[in-house]
Amino acid sequence: xxxxxxxxxxxxSWLEIDLDAQLHFTSSIVVLTDRRLLAxxxxxxTGEASTHGQGWQSFSFRDGLRxxxxxxxxxxxxxxxxxxxxxxxxxxxLGSDIAAGRLIEHFDRQLxxxxxxxxxxxxxxxxxxxxxxxxxxxxxECPVCSKEIHTPPSTWTLFRLWRFxxxxxxxxxxxxxxxxxxxxxxxxxxxLTMPLMDKVLIPYQNGMPIDRGRVTLYxxxxxxxALLAWVLGWARTYILALVSERIGAxxxxxxxEHLLKLSQEYFGGKRTGDLMARIGSETDRINIFISxxxxxxxxDVLMITMTTVILASINHWLALVTxxxxxxxxxLIHTVREKLRTGFERVDRIWAEVTNVLADTIPGIRVVKAFxxxxxxxxxxxxxxAHNLEVNDKVNKVWSLxxxxxxxxxxxxxxxxxxxxxxxxxxxxxxxGVLTAFLAxxxxxxxxxDSMSRIVSVTQKAAAGAKRIFDVxxxxxxxxxxxxPVHLSSxxxxxxxxxxxxxxxxxxxxxxxxxTIEPGEMxxxxxxxxxxxxxxxxxxxxxxxxxxxxxLIDGVDIRSLPVAEYRRHIGLVLQEPFLFFGxxxxxxxxxxxxxxxxxxxxxxxxxxxxxxxxxxxHGYDSLVGERGQALSGGERxxxxxxxALLIDPKILILDEATSSVDTTTEKEIQKALDxxxxxxxxxxxxxxxxxxxxxxxxxxxxxxxxxxxxxxDELMACEGHxxxxxxxxARNVDSEGESRPPVIVGKDEGDxx
Amino acid sequence: MTGLPDYRLExxxxxxLVLTTEDGERHEGVVPVRAFPIGAPDQGIALVxxxxxxxxxxxxxxxxxxxxxxxxxxxxxxxxxxxxIECIFSVSSFATPSTWKxxxxxxxxxxxxxGEEDIRRLTSPGLxxxxxxxxxxxxxxxxxxxxxxxxxxDRFL
Numbered sequence: 026x027x028x029x030x031x032x033x034x035x036x037x038s039w040l041e042i043d044l045d046a047q048l049h050f051t052s053s054i055v056v057l058t059d060r061r062l063l064a065x066x067x068x069x070x071t072g073e074a075s076t077h078g079q080g081w082q083s084f085s086f087r088d089g090l091r092x093x094x095x096x097x098x099x100x101x102x103x104x105x106x107x108x109x110x111x112x113x114x115x116x117x118x119l120g121s122d123i124a125a126g127r128l129i130e131h132f133d134r135q136l137x138x139x140x141x142x143x144x145x146x147x148x149x150x151x152x153x154x155x156x157x158x159x160x161x162x163x164x165x166e167c168p169v170c171s172k173e174i175h176t177p178p179s180t181w182t183l184f185r186l187w188r189f190x191x192x193x194x195x196x197x198x199x200x201x202x203x204x205x206x207x208x209x210x211x212x213x214x215x216x217l218t219m220p221l222m223d224k225v226l227i228p229y230q231n232g233m234p235i236d237r238g239r240v241t242l243y244x245x246x247x248x249x250x251a252l253l254a255w256v257l258g259w260a261r262t263y264i265l266a267l268v269s270e271r272i273g274a275x276x277x278x279x280x281x282e283h284l285l286k287l288s289q290e291y292f293g294g295k296r297t298g299d300l301m302a303r304i305g306s307e308t309d310r311i312n313i314f315i316s317x318x319x320x321x322x323x324x325d326v327l328m329i330t331m332t333t334v335i336l337a338s339i340n341h342w343l344a345l346v347t348x349x350x351x352x353x354x355x356x357l358i359h360t361v362r363e364k365l366r367t368g369f370e371r372v373d374r375i376w377a378e379v380t381n382v383l384a385d386t387i388p389g390i391r392v393v394k395a396f397x398x399x400x401x402x403x404x405x406x407x408x409x410x411a412h413n414l415e416v417n418d419k420v421n422k423v424w425s426l427x428x429x430x431x432x433x434x435x436x437x438x439x440x441x442x443x444x445x446x447x448x449x450x451x452x453x454x455x456x457x458g459v460l461t462a463f464l465a466x467x468x469x470x471x472x473x474x475d476s477m478s479r480i481v482s483v484t485q486k487a488a489a490g491a492k493r494i495f496d497v498x499x500x501x502x503x504x505x506x507x508x509x510p511v512h513l514s515s516x517x518x519x520x521x522x523x524x525x526x527x528x529x530x531x532x533x534x535x536x537x538x539x540x541t542i543e544p545g546e547m548x549x550x551x552x553x554x555x556x557x558x559x560x561x562x563x564x565x566x567x568x569x570x571x572x573x574x575x576x577l578i579d580g581v582d583i584r585s586l587p588v589a590e591y592r593r594h595i596g597l598v599l600q601e602p603f604l605f606f607g608x609x610x611x612x613x614x615x616x617x618x619x620x621x622x623x624x625x626x627x628x629x630x631x632x633x634x635x636x637x638x639x640x641x642x643h644g645y646d647s648l649v650g651e652r653g654q655a656l657s658g659g660e661r662x663x664x665x666x667x668x669a670l671l672i673d674p675k676i677l678i679l680d681e682a683t684s685s686v687d688t689t690t691e692k693e694i695q696k697a698l699d700x701x702x703x704x705x706x707x708x709x710x711x712x713x714x715x716x717x718x719x720x721x722x723x724x725x726x727x728x729x730x731x732x733x734x735x736x737x738d739e740l741m742a743c744e745g746h747x748x749x750x751x752x753x754x755a756r757n758v759d760s761e762g763e764s765r766p767p768v769i770v771g772k773d774e775g776d777x778x
Numbered sequence: 779m780t781g782l783p784d785y786r787l788e789x790x791x792x793x794x795l796v797l798t799t800e801d802g803e804r805h806e807g808v809v810p811v812r813a814f815p816i817g818a819p820d821q822g823i824a825l826v827x828x829x830x831x832x833x834x835x836x837x838x839x840x841x842x843x844x845x846x847x848x849x850x851x852x853x854x855x856x857x858x859x860x861x862x863i864e865c866i867f868s869v870s871s872f873a874t875p876s877t878w879k880x881x882x883x884x885x886x887x888x889x890x891x892x893g894e895e896d897i898r899r900l901t902s903p904g905l906x907x908x909x910x911x912x913x914x915x916x917x918x919x920x921x922x923x924x925x926x927x928x929x930x931x932d933r934f935l
Binding site: 046049051098099100104111116118119367371374727728 | 791861909911932
């Protein structure tokens with residue numbers, strides 16, 4: 026690189042190119058210096074360019090040079106033009122897009138400088154050095170960069186559950202101590218078999234009478250130990266079950282609370298069934314793991330340690346032989362562990378798939394029935410289930426082999442003890458009692474190992490579950506809360522969009538939209554579907570954050586306001602009004618749960634919903650279902666208008682509020698809306714242009730950009746996009762034989778209704 | 779569309795495609811778009827203007843006369859970027875986000891998988907993997923991959 030530069034030539038910026046002209050992955054570079062643009066060899070399609078020195082291309086600054094970037098399907102293209110043709114272009118993956126933007130910015134400024142000898146001022150706003158997001162007042166870390174975590178979570182996910190266990194640590198400690206004591210108590214009986222054998226039974230066989238006192242002592246010892254183990258075991262299980270249930274509940278609520286805070290973007294990318302499974306069954310699985318399996322495992326470890334100590338204290342040679350199979354079993358557990366874990370992770374995912382089929386079909390049941398596709402849906406479910414079976418079968422193949430193998434090893438272990446014990450007795454090294462005690466101990470020992478082997482699978486299951494839960498918990502909202510929030514005591518409702526751009530994945534949805542909406546003004550957004558109307562609304566509501574530019578309310582960037590506080594100023598009426606399960610009154614008061622009955626009724630009256638509500642058998646106390654099935658579309662819409670009215674927002678957003686109802690109902694809704702709009706900044710989207718007759722201004726969007734702004738009359742006069750849109754709609758209405766043409770009149774012309 | 783098309787297509791000095799219709803109307807910046815990029819890439823290609831309006835429809839790429847076909851094919855090749863994964867060398871972890879080292883028909887590269895849900899199941903046995911930059915990688919037949927790649931892939935499915 027250095028060899029390419031002339032003396033005292035300075036590098037301003039560069040872009041690493043990772044694709045060549047045929048879109049193959051390579052690595053190369055485009056460098057901007059203070060006098061020209063340099064490109065490393067072999068990565069671009071070039072027209073004329075002064076190539077020199079090992080194929081490097083050089084483009085000196087001159088008048089008419091233009092550097093632009095565009096992107097399509099994840100690939101960015103940097104193009105260099107002069108007045109008459111394209112000089113060169115370079116391709117890169119979007120990871121370098123920010124660097125490309127910076128390169129262009131430097132290029133433009135340097136070109137201006139070379140041509141006019143005047144340096145244009147640098148961009149005024151503080152930008153994040155990594156990604157060019159404008160930083161806000163009170164923001165030190167860039168919210169976009171910090172949300173991108175590319176490091177995988179560690180495998181020790183389960184230990185992260187400690188965060189939830191911490192509040193209960195004293196109870197957990199008590200449970201652990203009780204485990205210790207109860208385990209110790211269960212180890213007493215095998216120990217007592219030793220003197221029972223050596224001091225009572227063997228002497229009796231050799232002709233000595235039974236010592237009743239001794240027998241009573243040992244037997245009462247056995248009974249006492251059993252009773253003690255019973256009481257302690259009960260206390261331990263109870264305490265720990267109590268704690269684990271609470272940990273599980275905390276985990277569930279925390280996950281759900283976190284989930285609610287995540288942005289719309291997250292919900293767009295996830296399926297309901299999957300999220301429900303995470304919060305429901307995964308937390309339950311972790312819960313059971315803590316209360317049962319982990320507890321058992323801890324007890325088992327304790328027991329094995331204690332048993333080892335006791336065995337070694339009785340006879341260390343026999344103890345050594347007894348413990349010999351242990352490493353083999355440990356090895357077996359280890360090898361099977363990996364296989365099982367991956368298996369169980371797959372089972373989880375498959376299970377989510379099965380639920381997803383249900384979550385897809387049940388809400389769309391009308392469509393399924395209407396198109397008579399029950400068979401197909403059933404087949405889909407069967408296929409998901411078959412997949413589930415197949416994966417489970419695979420896992421079970423390994424799993425089923427596991428248990429019997431452990432049992433076999435147990436038997437072999439016992440065999441070794443018998444053999445070695447008999448040999449030792451024949452050598453008079455140990456008594457019969459010692460061998461009996463060993464066998465009694467080892468019987469327990471191995472049954473515990475058997476159950477311990479189960480811990481492998483349940484730990485893996487729980488770890489997989491914990492991972493899926495922490496996936497949710499670790500997900501930082503892409504609509505982050507500001508670090509140092511600015512509080513607005515009152516809002517006038519002035520909205521300003523400054524060069525707003527938004528990209529969804531690789532697709533640019535909106536580009537460079539600038540618009541100012543004055544307080545109390547009603548603005549209608551017009552355009553074809555897919556022109557970016559709903560995106561604009563989502564951006565203004567801050568369901569998503571802009572990728573470029575900024576949205577300001579009363580001159581303050583909405584990203585520096587607390588999210589919930591900001592949204593309190595916004596009333597939203599959607600195309601498909603969503604009613605929650607509950608009474609009508611509750612649904613109206615959804616945004617303001619402490620509203621009085623008078624307020625609710627007033628809002629309903631203003632929304633023209635009061636009368637039809639009174640006609641219902643239970644009035645305001647009527648229950649509405651999940652989707653408000655009992656009510657018509659227009660009625661539901663008016664309830665949702667009442668809901669928006671009740672919170673008395675400064676900004677009102679109507680997203681196709683009247684699209685799903687007929688014209689008669691629309692009129693009623695329109696009346697309700699007129700009440701709602703009064704005195705508020707209103708942004709209305711409507712497919713039917715007639716809905717926007719009250720609008721002060723119409724903003725015409727096309728493919729993510731604002732193409733026209735003005736009143737209906739102005740826009741009609743200039744015969745542009747809007748004119749065509751209007752004509753098309755008028756034609757449609759005519760052909761449908763509609764009696765009422767879509768009358769759109771400016772405010773000044775008054776109401777023609 | 780059979781026989782010769784009733785329009786002309788050429789590339790101008792700015793590198794853009796220009797379509798001239800029979801009645802002499804010029805459309806600059808025309809782009810070819812595949813209607814079924816995965817299912818049937820060579821069937822159904824639309825030539826659309828920068829506003830997204832369809833200007834011409836090509837039933838099959840092979841039906842076009844040779845210079846025209848090459849022009850469309852080269853423009854498609856330059857626009858389309860859906861590397862086909864041929865082999866997965868290694869992954870940084872089985873938990874997401876995970877960085878994969880892969881061999882594609884566009885050369886070797888790294889991709890960052892943000893979550894398992896970014897692996898989309900196409901009609902079996904195809905898979906479509908979206909990386910963190912939004913590039914889509916295609917696996918045409920996951921059963922046709924080599925054993926190691928399949929094993930790695932299985933962990934994410």
